[in-house]
Amino acid sequence: MYIITLKNNKSFICDKNETIFDAAKKNNIYLEHSCLKARCSACKVKVLDGQTIQIEDDLILTDSERKEGYILSCNTKALSDISLDIEDLGDIELYESKVVPTKINKIEQLTKDVIKVILRLPPTANFQFNAGQYINLIKGTTKRSYSIAEILNDKSLVFYIKNYKGGEMSQYWFNEAKPNDLLRMEGPLGSFFYRPKEIIKELIFLGTGTGIAPINAILQYFDKNPELIQNKSVNVYFGARHEEDLFWSNSFNTIDITFTPVLSKPQGNWPGEKGYVQNSLLQDISNLKEAQVFACGSDQMIQDAKVLLLENGLEESNFYADAFICTN
Numbered sequence: 001m002y003i004i005t006l007k008n009n010k011s012f013i014c015d016k017n018e019t020i021f022d023a024a025k026k027n028n029i030y031l032e033h034s035c036l037k038a039r040c041s042a043c044k045v046k047v048l049d050g051q052t053i054q055i056e057d058d059l060i061l062t063d064s065e066r067k068e069g070y071i072l073s074c075n076t077k078a079l080s081d082i083s084l085d086i087e088d089l090g091d092i093e094l095y096e097s098k099v100v101p102t103k104i105n106k107i108e109q110l111t112k113d114v115i116k117v118i119l120r121l122p123p124t125a126n127f128q129f130n131a132g133q134y135i136n137l138i139k140g141t142t143k144r145s146y147s148i149a150e151i152l153n154d155k156s157l158v159f160y161i162k163n164y165k166g167g168e169m170s171q172y173w174f175n176e177a178k179p180n181d182l183l184r185m186e187g188p189l190g191s192f193f194y195r196p197k198e199i200i201k202e203l204i205f206l207g208t209g210t211g212i213a214p215i216n217a218i219l220q221y222f223d224k225n226p227e228l229i230q231n232k233s234v235n236v237y238f239g240a241r242h243e244e245d246l247f248w249s250n251s252f253n254t255i256d257i258t259f260t261p262v263l264s265k266p267q268g269n270w271p272g273e274k275g276y277v278q279n280s281l282l283q284d285i286s287n288l289k290e291a292q293v294f295a296c297g298s299d300q301m302i303q304d305a306k307v308l309l310l311e312n313g314l315e316e317s318n319f320y321a322d323a324f325i326c327t328n
C-alpha cells in the first residue's frame with residue numbers, strides 16, 4: 001500500500017496491483033480521464049516525487065515527456081509513495097457507471113455518412129450523466145464509445161454516429177440497425193464536461209465532425225441553466241470538410257452563442273471560414289489568457305489545436321479534450 005498525494009494535498013491509498021486512476025476512484029477522488037486504455041492521454045500527469053511502473057506499452061507519451069516524469073494514470077502502478085502534479089476534479093459529482101439495456105427508438109440520416117440515433121432506456125435505469133460525457137455501446141462482443149449529444153424530455157438519449165469505412169460497428173449502424181434493436185449501454189464515462197471557473201471570460205468549443213456531439217450536450221445544459229455562463233461569451237467552431245458535412249447549426253435560443261462553421265476543403269463559392277477550427281479561433285480571439293477551450297473530434301485536430309493554442313497564451317489547465325480514438 002502506498003500513499004498518493006495530489007497538488008491540493010488530497011491523498012489516497014494505492015494498492016501495488018491497481019492503477020493510480022483506479023485507486024483514486026475507489027477513494028472517491030476523480031482524476032481527468034477518457035479512454036482508460038492508454039490511448040488518449042487525457043489522464044497524463046507529472047510525477048513530482050516517487051517511483052512508478054507503466055503496465056502496458058503506450059504510444060502516446062513522448063520520450064521527453066517520460067524523461068520529465070509524465071505518466072498515464074490509467075496505465076501506471078505505484079512502486080512507492082508518490083506525489084502528483086495534479087488536482088482532482090473537485091466538487092463535480094461523477095455518476096457511477098453502470099450497464100443498462102437500451103433500445104433503438106429512431107435512426108435519422110443527417111449527412112451521407114452521419115446518422116442521428118435516439119436510444120431509449122428503461123424507466124428504472126435512472127441514468128444520469130454530466131453533459132459532455134460518453135457511453136460505451138455493446139452489441140454482442142463489440143463495444144464502442146459514443147458521446148451523448150442530447151437528452152430528450154422523455155430521457156431518451158441522442159447520438160451522432162459516423163460511418164467509418166470498414167468499421168465493425170459502422171457496418172451495423174449503416175446497414176443493419178433498426179428501431180427496437182436491443183443493445184447494452186455502459187456509462188456514463190469520461191471527464192469532458194464544463195468546469196466553472198470565475199476568472200474565465202471566453203468559453204470556446206472546437207468540434208470536428210461528430211465531435212460536435214458532446215459540445216451540443218454542454219450547450220443544451222447551458223441553455224437550461226443560462227446563469228452558468230453569465231458574463232462569459234460562448235464561441236463554437238464546427239469543422240468539416242465540405243459544406244454538405246455541416247449537419248449541425250446553433251439552435252439554442254436562451255443563450256447567446258457565436259457560431260462559426262469552418263470548412264477544410266470547401267467546394268464552389270463557400271463564403272465562410274476556410275481551413276482549421278483552431279486557426280479560425282485565433283483570428284477571432286487573440287487573447288486566450290482568460291479562455292477555456294473544449295475540443296472534441298479527431299485526434300489530429302486535438303493535438304494540433306493544443307500546441308497552437310498553448311503557444312498563443314492558453315493555460316494548459318484550461319484546455320480540455322475528448323479524442324474520438326478508433327478501436328483499431
Ligand SMILES: Cc1cc2nc3c(=O)[nH]c(=O)nc-3n(C[C@H](O)[C@H](O)[C@H](O)COP(=O)(O)OP(=O)(O)OC[C@H]3O[C@@H](n4cnc5c(N)ncnc54)[C@H](O)[C@@H]3O)c2cc1C
Pocket residue numbers: 034035134144145146147148159160161162163164165166167168169170171190210211213322323324325326327328
Ligand atoms: C471517448 C470517445 C467518444 C466517441 N464518440 C463518438 C461519437 O459520438 N460518434 C462517433 O461516430 N464516434 C465516436 N467515437 C468513435 C467510436 O467509438 C468508434 O471508434 C468509431 O465509431 C469506429 O468504430 P467502428 O466499429 O465502426 O470501426 P472499427 O471496427 O473500430 O474500425 C475503426 C477504423 O479502423 C479501420 N480498421 C478496422 N479494422 C482494420 C484493420 N484490421 N486494419 C486497418 N484498418 C482497420 C476501419 O476501416 C475503421 O476506419 C468515440 C470514441 C471515443 C474514444
Ligand code: FES
Pocket residue numbers: 032033034035036037038039040041042043044072073074075
Ligand atoms: S490514456 Fe488514460 S484515459 Fe486515455
